[in-house]
Amino acid sequence: MKHATPENEFARALLKGLSDSPKTAEAKWFYDAAGSALFERITELPEYYPTRTEIGILRDRLPEIAAHVPAGAALIEFGSGASVKTRVLLDGLDQLAAYVPIDISAQFLAETADGLRRDYPALTIHPVTGDFMTQLTLPPALDARPKVGFFPGSTIGNLDRDAAVALLAQARHWPDAAGFILGADLVKDADVLRAAYDDAQGVTAEFNRNLLHRANREAGADFDPDSFAHEARWNAAEARIEMHLVSRAAQRVQVAGQHIDFAEGETIHTENSRKYTAESLTDMAQAAGWRVADLLTDPQDYFAVALLKPA
Template sequence: MLDQTNTDLVTDALDGLRAPQKWLSPKWFYDDAGSAIFEQITDLPEYYPTRTEAAILRDHAAALAALVPGGGALVELGSGASVKTRTLLDAGSHFGAYVPIDISEGFLLDTAGDLMRRYPDLSIHPVVGDFTGPVDLPDAVAGASKVGFFPGSTIGNLDPEAAIDLLARARAWPDARHFILGADLVKEVPTLVAAYDDAAGVTAAFNRNVLHRLNREAGANFDVAAFAHEARWCDDPARIEMHLVATRAMQVTLGPEVIHFANGESIHTESCRKYTPDTLGQLAEAAGWGLAELLTDEQDRFAVAILQA
């Protein structure tokens, strides 16, 4: 019998694979294996966002940590390994609490345990949840001032409506003060494509992992090797799309249905929108925030936006 996660996985996957342009939600990338592969991606030479954002956070750590009032809580959406977060935790000895939220329970709890050992004086409250929908914050931080943290340009994976909804939910947290948002900026197309199609094939493995997960957890029978990874640039809207392209005609059983693939037909697995200062400001305002400051690197490749309630 499928557990609730697997039932949700099958239902969501069938919704996407029935569509004329087949799709899968990127949230299903992040099981334990996918989360581990993504951490490998962040170290790739082609993948500039992680190291560029990390440098911005290091350069402005004191000012960013100061956005959290004394005794306040830093609430991170999609916390992963919380590597970049440690820059703020190191500078935030006045923090009352840190709330990491992630969909991958095992990965989250392992990371939270490590952080508890590293920061024994900080109250850490991990929350297993899908930040693309409502998430209940722990009672322990109910009365604390809150600052949101959403690094890594993950906001670009959401369509505009979903991105606005996410930011609006954070704006509705009791005593929400600021929101620290990482966003990748529009730049040369070859640089963007290479970041999502690295020479070592790590991103390809990350993309295909969702098919492994469907086989393992949902009883599907995808021939994973028969799907090629592809990164595509789209001018309007400005985004990279990741696809899994069938290299031959085939049929796949998933739950009660058989899904047919033509040779060359693709599954759209992720969109990674790239922003400009203007489009970031419009996004923030639509969700009830103001864009207080935009911190960028010298080459304007990446931005850390400070949103103010």
């Protein structure tokens, strides 16, 4: 097993979260190569409406989006993954000059960037490997270009309000910040929400438990992933779906040379996915120095694409 070292940020973060009460793990650690691939499978599930709904908004409302993107702009995407939704914009926004995908998984990002270069030879692709919650340095070649942020997939909902405002504020302070395209899931029927995070095929459960497989590979852990059940909960008071890994029995696990005890039924809280209203989206944007110039939704009001401009 690979034991923790001072350079092993994942092991340190995991130990810290599992030492808390209640136990937690940061959702960003889902996205190693295996986790990123599993998430792409999730986006294709019938229960998981956000991806297809957001793509529909991007396609159907492209002229309205285009009106907010200046000529020669660089599109900068946080947590780009496979850049599936981005291709809708790259295909339809002829005024774009550059695309900057930011992702924590270096291998996945490199493969995606290679494919984009083949498919969009006239577009400059500048991949940036890193945690988008840190202060990232953009490629110097973009200094003089207007910059438009892109954060699709309702990933903003994985962050608490302070972190979400901080991320949006970081983009607001880019030189020549011109706008931001933000995907956000909306508050809706709890049964629809729970099904989206606990699918019948069990792919989301596999995605959640992959965190334990990763801990075994990278953090000197000895989890039995099958001894933890996946659970999705709707927390109405906080307007969020919560994902948990629930210990099926009392057990002791080793992580990086330290023992962690679990009681039967005790959980690791692995993810929050906040859901928004028009009012809460406006409030969050204003706190970060933006204004909502337009709010594009689907006919069912399941999802929103907010077009932000500097306040």
